[in-house]
Amino acid sequence: MTWLKPHEPAPGSPSRGDLVRRRHVTGRDRRDFVVFLALALPNLILIAAFTYRPLISNLYFSTLNWTLGSPTASVVGLGNYVTFFTSPDAAAVLGTTAIFTIVTVGGSMVLGLLVSLALNLKIRGTTFARSAVFAPFVLSGVGVGLVWLFIFDPVYGALAWILRGLGQSSPQWINDPQLALTMVIVVYVWKNLGYCAVVYLAGLQSLPNDVMEAAQLDGAGSVRRFVSIAFPLLSPTTFFLLITSLLSSLQAFDLIRVMTPLGNGTSTLIFEAYKQAFGAYNRAGYSATISVILFVILLAMTGLQLRFVERKVHYA
Numbered sequence: 001m002t003w004l005k006p007h008e009p010a011p012g013s014p015s016r017g018d019l020v021r022r023r024h025v026t027g028r029d030r031r032d033f034v035v036f037l038a039l040a041l042p043n044l045i046l047i048a049a050f051t052y053r054p055l056i057s058n059l060y061f062s063t064l065n066w067t068l069g070s071p072t073a074s075v076v077g078l079g080n081y082v083t084f085f086t087s088p089d090a091a092a093v094l095g096t097t098a099i100f101t102i103v104t105v106g107g108s109m110v111l112g113l114l115v116s117l118a119l120n121l122k123i124r125g126t127t128f129a130r131s132a133v134f135a136p137f138v139l140s141g142v143g144v145g146l147v148w149l150f151i152f153d154p155v156y157g158a159l160a161w162i163l164r165g166l167g168q169s170s171p172q173w174i175n176d177p178q179l180a181l182t183m184v185i186v187v188y189v190w191k192n193l194g195y196c197a198v199v200y201l202a203g204l205q206s207l208p209n210d211v212m213e214a215a216q217l218d219g220a221g222s223v224r225r226f227v228s229i230a231f232p233l234l235s236p237t238t239f240f241l242l243i244t245s246l247l248s249s250l251q252a253f254d255l256i257r258v259m260t261p262l263g264n265g266t267s268t269l270i271f272e273a274y275k276q277a278f279g280a281y282n283r284a285g286y287s288a289t290i291s292v293i294l295f296v297i298l299l300a301m302t303g304l305q306l307r308f309v310e311r312k313v314h315y316a
Helices: 016-022 027-061 079-086 088-119 126-138 141-151 158-165 177-205 209-217 222-233 235-250 254-259 269-278 284-307
Strands: none
Touching (some): 027 284, 079 088, 079 284, 088 126, 088 177, 088 269, 141 158, 141 254, 177 235, 177 254, 222 235, 235 284, 254 269, 269 284
């Protein structure tokens, strides 16, 4: 007599894999697949047409020496990339992008967290204050830039009027490259800190009350409760804001374009790509190269955050 091991099929009987392979596709399976295609295919077509196709086309354009509007173009391979990284302006553009991104992301998140702590207090008027803080974020960047451009005007601006009342002269915000970058950073942080404040406020209101009350009963003060309990529990919110704010700052364009049309000291990567394509140069291929470099930086920054920063996030 031949003894079979547990779960061992009898000789000549079909194996489990054979049964799976021989399984017939039923009519219900076909209907489910058709429904899946009907729901997913339009979205996949739109994503392919408006996301991946322009991305691939931009990669191709970056290998061309092409003047915008010209019917002909010559292939230069990686020549545009070599030109950019050997250009004396490359260091200034990359440095301006880094300064703008670091200061705006850090300023928006830090100030947004402080504002959210104030908005989380149970006092009268917080509902109106929340709306007022969040309002600049939903306003048009062009409108915000025009209003603040009037405020910073060295002759007719509100800031110049205040400084003249104090016996001081107004700085030339637009003509000085360093002051122009400072001006744009201040406006961008003012516009976006409401977004960070509202997201942080949602995180604060979702914290477990029993943990905070237990710490208070143990004698922990408000600062100690925030540093030791609240802020670590806000790590998922901080991680989310870090990614979204970083991507937004690297792609900031409208405020820079409105407040400093010539990019005097404010030429970030995305604004430099705009100037090269639609400014006096009309270098569409070179502009596509800068766009690809920006895309690689965005991809690398997101990957590094997901790889290393997320380790310090506590989801439970």
